[in-house]
Amino acid sequence: MTRIVLLGGGVGGSMVSNQLARQLKPEILRGEVEITVINESDTHVYQPYFLYMAFDQAVPADAKRPERAVLNNQIKLVVGHAERVDREAKDVVMGDGAHIPYDYLVIATGSRPAPETVPGLVEGGHIFYTEEGALKLRDALAEFTGGRVLVTVGVPHKCPVAPVEFTLMVRDWLDTHGFESSEVLYTYPIGRLHSLEPVAAWATEIFDQRRIDSRTFFNVETVDSEKKTVTTLEGDTVSYDLLVAIPPHLGQDIVKRSGLGDAGNWIATDRHSLLMQGTDNIYVLGDATNLPISKAGSTAHFQADVVSSNLVNRIHGGLGSVRYDGKVFCFIEAGNDEATYVKFDYQHPPKPQPPTEMIHLYKLAFNKMYWLSAAGIL
Amino acid sequence: MATEAKIIDARGSFCPGPLMELIKGIRQEAVGVVLEVWSSDRGSAKDIPEWVARAGHEVVGNVEADNIFKIQVKKLR
Numbered sequence: 331m332t333r334i335v336l337l338g339g340g341v342g343g344s345m346v347s348n349q350l351a352r353q354l355k356p357e358i359l360r361g362e363v364e365i366t367v368i369n370e371s372d373t374h375v376y377q378p379y380f381l382y383m384a385f386d387q388a389v390p391a392d393a394k395r396p397e398r399a400v401l402n403n404q405i406k407l408v409v410g411h412a413e414r415v416d417r418e419a420k421d422v423v424m425g426d427g428a429h430i431p432y433d434y435l436v437i438a439t440g441s442r443p444a445p446e447t448v449p450g451l452v453e454g455g456h457i458f459y460t461e462e463g464a465l466k467l468r469d470a471l472a473e474f475t476g477g478r479v480l481v482t483v484g485v486p487h488k489c490p491v492a493p494v495e496f497t498l499m500v501r502d503w504l505d506t507h508g509f510e511s512s513e514v515l516y517t518y519p520i521g522r523l524h525s526l527e528p529v530a531a532w533a534t535e536i537f538d539q540r541r542i543d544s545r546t547f548f549n550v551e552t553v554d555s556e557k558k559t560v561t562t563l564e565g566d567t568v569s570y571d572l573l574v575a576i577p578p579h580l581g582q583d584i585v586k587r588s589g590l591g592d593a594g595n596w597i598a599t600d601r602h603s604l605l606m607q608g609t610d611n612i613y614v615l616g617d618a619t620n621l622p623i624s625k626a627g628s629t630a631h632f633q634a635d636v637v638s639s640n641l642v643n644r645i646h647g648g649l650g651s652v653r654y655d656g657k658v659f660c661f662i663e664a665g666n667d668e669a670t671y672v673k674f675d676y677q678h679p680p681k682p683q684p685p686t687e688m689i690h691l692y693k694l695a696f697n698k699m700y701w702l703s704a705a706g707i708l
Numbered sequence: 709m710a711t712e713a714k715i716i717d718a719r720g721s722f723c724p725g726p727l728m729e730l731i732k733g734i735r736q737e738a739v740g741v742v743l744e745v746w747s748s749d750r751g752s753a754k755d756i757p758e759w760v761a762r763a764g765h766e767v768v769g770n771v772e773a774d775n776i777f778k779i780q781v782k783k784l785r
Contacts, residue, residue, distance in 0.1 A: 490724060520755065524723075526722055549731060563763045594732065594735075622720075622724065624723045656720055675720075
């Protein structure tokens with residue numbers, strides 16, 4: 331029997347396992363293939379809703395479904411803490427001591443915001459990249475009394491358009507809640523407003539129209555929660571009344587415990603095959619890789635198609651030759667009930683379109699349709 | 709160019725891009741380490757040194773071959 335184990339049941343793990351379960355159904359029913367998903371939680375969370383939760387436009391229940399309900403019935407789900415991957419024994423060692431053996435391992439463990447890596451940030455800043463943080467920020471906005479809203483961006487971070495989206499949405503929120511005179515100051519680590527040049531050009535124009543100030547080359551080194559200031563690696567100190575920080579992210583600790591990653595717990599991954607470098611039976615996708623591409627659900631989505639195609643092909647006797655081309659697609663909420671999108675890959679830069687109401691409505695619809703993506707259908 | 713460097717292969721990276729990949733490397737590596745960023749974006753040869761100067765690190769190499777820019781940066785603080 332061929333055992334395929336997926337570590338992580340988020341976007342990448344759910345999509346790959348569901349695609350495999352459908353395409354390998356005859357082999358599974360004959361007992362020739364077994365697919366197991368290991369997930370820390372019994373709940374699947376659609377993280378893009380956190381942004382909306384911060385503005386009280388969604389509540390946690392909107393973002394959650396039981397992981398079991400997301401996965402095909404042919405998939406075995408193990409809910410529990412995975413301690414480490416033992417490459418020599420080819421198994422995953424669970425926190426309770428159980429061993430889950432694999433022939434093929436798919437690592438889709440994602441990333442996590444790590445505000446604790448910036449001194450003072452946990453005490454002085456708000457984040458909307460977790461459910462708890464988004465709700466805390468929602469409450470802070472409800473009690474906001476005016477002043478400067480400072481947005482900072484750590485490196486690396488997932489969902490690279492979320493900082494721009496948040497900034498436009500918070501300007502909209504301030505203007506409609508009696509805080510037209512409050513300042514929004516957006517900052518960014520490099521010398522323009524976004525890593526994607528066309529998005530940076532678009533943001534420059536729209537920020538000007540919407541009275542949003544900005545600073546570049548701004549990498550937060552420390553936060554002083556008593557004085558309400560941030561100090562950067564570049565030597566600037568800026569005050570705030572409400573600090574909204576996109577913190578630097580780290581790969582998951584299991585990567586470190588297993589000795590699979592670099593200093594940030596990112597796994598060295600072949601950019602085309604998505605095999606962990608130096609292996610022929612461990613695939614890595616989504617945020618967990620060290621690839622220089624956006625950490626986003628859509629990245630995991632397009633990578634899932636490659637990983638599942640190659641696994642099915644290899645189980646059928648092929649070589650697994652489908653290559654990932656670096657494709658990423660991101661919606662960008664623009665505030666004022668409008669949105670746009672960008673699409674790019676390793677060879678082709680993005681060309682953003684002007685924001686429209688129709689794209690905003692499609693994004694809202696996709697938030698509902700996401701569950702078809704996780705099911706490996708859409 | 710330094711002979712021992714940790715490679716950051718950021719070819720074809722539009723987002724987050726070569727400079728953001730370098731900042732990630734600088735944040736997670738120890739003082740004294742040399743990072744070598746590979747970029748297919750001509751702008752990197754200019755914007756990486758600009759940030760490195762502002763952040764107090766040092767460019768120890770900057771070469772181009774076959775439209776790939778290789779920029780070495782030593783972490784100083």
